[in-house]
Amino acid sequence: MNLSSKAEGDALVVSVHEARIDASVAIQFKDRMREETESALGRVVLNLSEVDFIDSSGLGAIVAAMKQLGGTKPLELAGLNENVDKVFRLTRMDTVFRIHNSLDDAVAV
Amino acid sequence: MTNPQADIHIELKGTPQEVRNALETLRHKLTAQEFAACNAGILEIVLAEVLNNVVEHALAGRSDGQIIVACNYAEHCWFVEVRDNGSSMPGSQLPDGVMPSLDKELKDLPEGGFGWGLVRSLAEDIDYQRHSTGHNELSFRVPD
Numbered sequence A: 001m002n003l004s005s006k007a008e009g010d011a012l013v014v015s016v017h018e019a020r021i022d023a024s025v026a027i028q029f030k031d032r033m034r035e036e037t038e039s040a041l042g043r044v045v046l047n048l049s050e051v052d053f054i055d056s057s058g059l060g061a062i063v064a065a066m067k068q069l070g071g072t073k074p075l076e077l078a079g080l081n082e083n084v085d086k087v088f089r090l091t092r093m094d095t096v097f098r099i100h101n102s103l104d105d106a107v108a109v
Numbered sequence B: 001m002t003n004p005q006a007d008i009h010i011e012l013k014g015t016p017q018e019v020r021n022a023l024e025t026l027r028h029k030l031t032a033q034e035f036a037a038c039n040a041g042i043l044e045i046v047l048a049e050v051l052n053n054v055v056e057h058a059l060a061g062r063s064d065g066q067i068i069v070a071c072n073y074a075e076h077c078w079f080v081e082v083r084d085n086g087s088s089m090p091g092s093q094l095p096d097g098v099m100p101s102l103d104k105e106l107k108d109l110p111e112g113g114f115g116w117g118l119v120r121s122l123a124e125d126i127d128y129q130r131h132s133t134g135h136n137e138l139s140f141r142v143p144d
Helices: A026-036 A057-067 A081-090 A103-108 B016-030 B038-059 B116-121
Strands: A003-008 A013-017 A044-047 A075-078 A097-099 B008-013 B065-073 B078-085 B126-130 B135-144
Touching: A003 A026, A013 A026, A013 A103, A026 A057, A044 A057, A044 A103, A057 A075, A057 A081, A057 B038, A075 A103, A081 B038, A081 B116, A097 A103, B008 B016, B016 B038, B016 B065, B038 B065, B038 B078, B038 B116, B038 B135
Parallel strands: A013 A044, A044 A075, A075 A097
Antiparallel strands: A003 A013, B008 B065, B065 B078, B078 B135, B126 B135
């Protein structure tokens, strides 16, 4: 599970360099998110622009990552393609996460 | 019946990695010329949830799990059949597919239970049969 992170303004941007976040990698994703966000001081932006598919297990792993961060370090999302966005909307998770139209928007906030 | 003459026919073992491979095969086949105009994304979401459910529940703890997927395309619609040799759905009935409530504290937000909600949101005419041969057969259609 290839993730990288970089401080951008007040946010830590974590980019997922994988095409899929699914049931076969959900646990690794959650563990890698914990490692990448250990140094986070404020909000974390998860950049999904390279991800073209998530299933409900992947969605659950992203929710788990948000819980790991606790309420003081919100997890926000950017770079959702049409199908990834659809999974968030159908499950109403778009009401839980702040979803930015682009990574530029996310870091400009 | 699931048959090798289907437009798309995929056989897999009951593991998460095999599900990923099967969906990648599906994606590859769906980008072929004859299906290039189809909305592959919805079909992929539905099949992912159906197959994950089979692997996590019907085939839980089994090493001999076998799943067959057949997809036929006609009149702007995918007709899908999924057959597996796992245990029966609880009560021989399909899950109701009600999405978990999100009206909770952060620490109590659900991390699962969305699979059948997604299937019921996106698929139509869902039918489930338990066969006396010890197989489950699920059929549904996904409008293009």
